[in-house]
Amino acid sequence: MPERKIDCDVHCATASHEVLLSYLSDHWRELQGITRTPQAGAIVTSYPRWLPMLATDGAELTLQSLRERVLADATLAILYCYQGVESYTHPYLGPAIATAVNRWLAEEWLDREPRLRASAAVTPQHVGAAVEEIERIAEDERFVQVLLPARSATGYGNQRFWPLLEAAARHRLPVAITYGGGTGSPPTPVNWLGSFFEEYAAATLTFQSHLMSLVMSGIFQRLPELRIVIAESGLSWLPSLMWRMDQEWRAFQREVPWVSEPPSAYVRRHFRFTIAPLDGPPADDQLCALIEQIGSDEVLMYASDHPHRYPPNSLLELLSAEQRTRVLYDNAAAIYRGLPSELASQQRSTATRAADAAPPEHVPSDLTGRQRSTAASGDAQVRP
């Protein structure tokens, strides 16, 4: 029996902004067709689109290539489509684009490949609309998490984001924070540095800020079921941050008395980290020490970050058999809704669908993701 594996970070992208037009309402389709306003790009020094570890070419990222390169040895893959929806200041256009991205994901990817799951685009700058979108996509079990960009005007623990976090937790959707963001906010705590290299390497600082913001905000007391996925940001920075937080918390607990356990306990319980790219130390024994310092193998989730490519590392080979199973499958299956049982129900429903020509009138309890999606996109038609 092949090794079960969930690839927790696989990219797809719209080949052009026009692709989204048919997923917009009539009004926005017409206006976007005329104005052709795509996302405002992030302010970057010089984004090296040619670099394989960064490029995401929508035209080349076909379902076929995904089947060959990702799904050939992964049981399931979770799609990330970064569309820069956080860059739209328009309070209705931004959310409309987010909805269009999610409908495109459902119809172009999820409907065509049952082994795919998706991260939902939402607008952190328009929290009310983000909550509505979370409620909408939550009906489709194939959307397994909510996507936020690392660059942000403020930490995601800020109370303004709580309704968004609450909606995600309500539907057992982890919130994934990933590299990038077109918010106009700086990529480092000291704004823009000189080179793209500095900007890229310093991205971990933004993730660390969100992690601290979330832990100290007390949101995990309110939402014990909330899980945060730190995607594509390595993890070598994690032990030193946990040590520092734990030490300083003893003196400053009085400011945040609801943080009643050492901050590292919240990190281990509520945060998960994808393992590509891995910024770990070069030597194997040092890599083992890093995992030991993190203090849990439950926080690591396998990811290829396809199509981005990195130098190989020996992390998976260094793990024990049990650890390897956890990192490849169990850790993800534990936080993403419905994965293991849905696998079984899909096999059942494939057989059922072949036998049944007409769709059932009543929604059965083991409704497949595809049918849910149809119902969900029907709702979407009436959205402005």
Place this chain on the structure above:
Amino acid sequence: MSRVVVAPVSELPPGTRTTVRVGGRAIAVFNVNGHLYAIRNVCPHQGAPLAEGVIVGELTSSGPGDYEFDDCRPHIKCPWHGWEYDLSTGQSTYDPTNDRVRTYEASVESGSEILAGCALEDGQGGCRLPGPYRVETIVVSVEDDYVVLDV
């Protein structure tokens, strides 16, 4: 257990603290709003003298934004790193079950009671009067009350 006279009550009014050495142990004695607390004068972290720390009220929380403040339950903040210990129990706020500072029973007794107790226990090796003060000192001020430590 032995008993040690720390000071006349008049020399340890509310809001003050003092230290006393009993055998090899340094002990800090606090008067917080008329209540006496005594703890080992050594922070379990790196040995800082806790007697030099700031006293703060107890702070608990039922969730974000909720600050439940109890002024009647004083804690000492270590003067070096700000770590906190409950003066009543010695428990740390960061790891109450594993990290704590030793506490002692402090009380107020009259000079005559102390003398009587001493007479009773004298010769049995259990009485350590007069602690930092000499027996003669107590004898001459037998009318006063004293802060007494059970160690």
